[in-house]
Amino acid sequence: MIKEARVYQPSLDLEEQAQGANISAPFTLVEGYLSLAQQQALWQESMDYPFNRPHIQIFGKQHAIPRSQVWFGDKGCDYRYSGLFIEALPWPKYAQRLQEKLAREWRLTSNGVLVNRYQDGQESMGWHSDDEPEIAPQSDIASVTLGASRDFLLRHKQTKQKISLSLHSGDLLLMHWPMQAYWQHCLPKRLGVKQTRVNYTFRQLTPHFHQC
Numbered sequence: 001m002i003k004e005a006r007v008y009q010p011s012l013d014l015e016e017q018a019q020g021a022n023i024s025a026p027f028t029l030v031e032g033y034l035s036l037a038q039q040q041a042l043w044q045e046s047m048d049y050p051f052n053r054p055h056i057q058i059f060g061k062q063h064a065i066p067r068s069q070v071w072f073g074d075k076g077c078d079y080r081y082s083g084l085f086i087e088a089l090p091w092p093k094y095a096q097r098l099q100e101k102l103a104r105e106w107r108l109t110s111n112g113v114l115v116n117r118y119q120d121g122q123e124s125m126g127w128h129s130d131d132e133p134e135i136a137p138q139s140d141i142a143s144v145t146l147g148a149s150r151d152f153l154l155r156h157k158q159t160k161q162k163i164s165l166s167l168h169s170g171d172l173l174l175m176h177w178p179m180q181a182y183w184q185h186c187l188p189k190r191l192g193v194k195q196t197r198v199n200y201t202f203r204q205l206t207p208h209f210h211q212c
């Protein structure tokens with residue numbers, strides 16, 4: 001069944017912001033953005049991605065990240081992430097088609113995509129903001145979900161206000177600038193989830209940031 005796209009766009013209420021209360025996060029959630037056929041083509045393609053599970057340093061100790069990932073992008077769009085240097089692999093066909101669709105329909109400019117694969121609900125991503133210096137100033141980030149439904153949490157850095165979203169296969173979450181400056185997000189463990197989820201986050205990097 002193809003769900004009709006439903007769009008949630010919380011408005012920014014400046015008076016509420018001034019009072020520091022109940023601040024709306026600048027995001028747009030488009031449920032059912034991808035058709036079933038588009039989801040299936042991407043899912044099939046993702047089976048051949050060269051996912052890996054790098055180790056990162058946390059408080060001086062090496063840990064494998066609790067998910068696997070791969071980074072695709074234009075030439076020169078390499079990414080430094082939690083102390084790792086990730087060179088961009090060339091765009092796969094359907095990931096690139098999705099990049100073009102986002103550019104056409106949402107004017108979302110991106111030159112790279114981080115793909116995260118969560119085997120089941122044991123795998124997760126901790127609280128963070130996508131605020132690495134190579135991310136182009138004032139750019140939006142688009143997140144597309146395939147496979148298992150998972151909760152996605154947002155937390156305001158100062159007020160600690162939390163917003164919980166449930167992301168389903170085919171959904172698009174646009175994280176608008178300046179969300180990364182004021183909010184963190186995470187994908188918590190959900191032990192009841194037995195299915196795999198694959199997530200694409202399309203980003204705009206400053207090209208050759210690490211070469212100059």
Ligand SMILES: O=C(O)CCC(=O)C(=O)O
Binds near residue numbers: 125143152185201
């Ligand atoms: O899997 C998700 O929905 C979150 C991914 C994410 O936050 C990231 O790649 O930075």
Ligand SMILES: [Fe+2]
Binds near residue numbers: 128130185
């Ligand atoms: Fe993120």
